[in-house]
Amino acid sequence: MLMRSTSTLLAALLAASLFSGCNKEKAPAAGATATTPTPTAASGEPSPDTVVATYGDGQKITFGDLNDRIKDQLSNLDKQKQQLRKQGLEGLVVERLVQAEAKKRNLTEEQLIKAEVDDKIPQPPEAELKKMYEEAKERLPPGTTYEQVKPQIVDFLSGSKKQERAREFFAELKKNANVQLTLPEPPRERKTVAATGAAKGPENAPITIVEFSDFQCPYCSRANESVEQVLKAYPNQVRLVFRHFPLDFHQQAPKASEAALCAQDQGKFWEMHDKLFANQKALEVPALKGYAKELSLDTGKFDKCLDSGEKGSIVQADLAEGKKVGVNGTPAFFINGILLSGAQPFDEFKSVIDAELQAKK
Structure with a gap:
């Protein structure tokens, strides 16, 4: 499959460079609390005064009340949508550039990635490969030989270097193509944060x-x-x-x-x-x-x-x-x-x- 290597590298590149952080949900970190904007008619959402629940003696809960209750979560969703768009745009641009470069050189995309990424990363020394095998041998299925797992060990030890080279190569393609990303940014919220430390x-x-x-x-x-x-x-x-x-x-x-x-x-x-x-x-x-x-x-x-x-x-x-x-x-x-x-x-x-x-x- 021609795009398999390209897609794998793209996924690794984007996962490593965009919106990665530590949090319980393993999702992009939530931004600061923002005031939920009033939905427009085009959004397909109810107006803020739309009643979405009633209780007791005629008590009402409006769509605006609901939005106010979950405004932090809604703000986080908006940020995730923008982040996904940016990540998707980055991936789309790089895919198109890789396709064009491969065609220019009369190569398949897989051959291009191999030439510009895989072949430019030296294989780890044999001693390092064998050391890792010995350290992991007890956790491998009985009878597993060094030769059987050597390719996986090479991939493991070379993975981060390949990702870095892929980033460099994709950056070269973007620079040569004078890529300008013009995806509109939503207004940025500004918080007062004490600069203490x-x-x-x-x-x-x-x-x-x-x-x-x-x-x-x-x-x-x-x-x-x-x-x-x-x-x-x-x-x-x-x-x-x-x-x-x-x-x-x-x-x-x-x-x-x-x-x-x-x-x-x-x-x-x-x-x-x-x-x-x-x-x-x-x-x-x-x-x-x-x-x-x-x-x-x-x-x-x-x-x-x-x-x-x-x-x-x-x-x-x-x-x-x-x-x-x-x-x-x-x-x-x-x-x-x-x-x-x-x-x-x-x-x-x-x-x-x-x-x-x-x-x-």
Whole structure:
């Protein structure tokens, strides 16, 4: 099937780059509460004063009452619809470009993807393949040989590199074709979010990004690449403020946040921040204390700070602030109060930042 490889790569690309985050429902993080707009006649919805239920002695519930009751959920649905449209548009554009490029080179789409993606990723060393096989052998069906599972191991170890190369190739195609996405954006809601916490960037920067994050969330770790790109691209225009939002199903995240705050007392918040994200599968208290030692912190002060739980109140205050402004998944970024949720690519940040900078001229 010619499109199988292309579609698989597209799915991986889009899933990894658009609207990904940690939350209970495994769905795009909900945005901040918004006032439900009055439906138009064209929407096919009842008018706000339409009675949708009665009870008691002539008491009524209107369609407007119902919308007000579920306005958060409706707002989230609107955001998901826009996100799906953007994701679908991105996929459609890339599919068309791949088809055109394959035709131009007199190749099938599968051959094009193989040449530009698969063939440009070196196979992992044999020693690494065998090591993974030995580590997984006990969990494999009895009698499973190395040669039988080698292709799957290669795919597993090469997968992320192939996704990255696919992103690069698709970006090249879009650049060469001068792709301009003109899908209309709905009005962006702006929230007032306190920029309190560890920060990078000039204090008087015209753009402030407040990030709510969870050290155990893999999407938060993935988002760091985009955030670093933003800081490099806008060194004088952007200030980043980090706030803590450990999700309740990430049991080690609260203590990891406390560890970062204890490190902040010794001037090494960002060093600990990077260390925690680099070691997301090892966030137990002994490991946290080990990271403090690796960072040459005063371990006596750090251990006392961590064991006392004295930073827990700061973490809880950040959680409360995040919930107040509509955060229910991580990472969540407020760019001058405008919500951008999930592990977004650099271009998503850029579109909001450039619009904000233009508005300030």
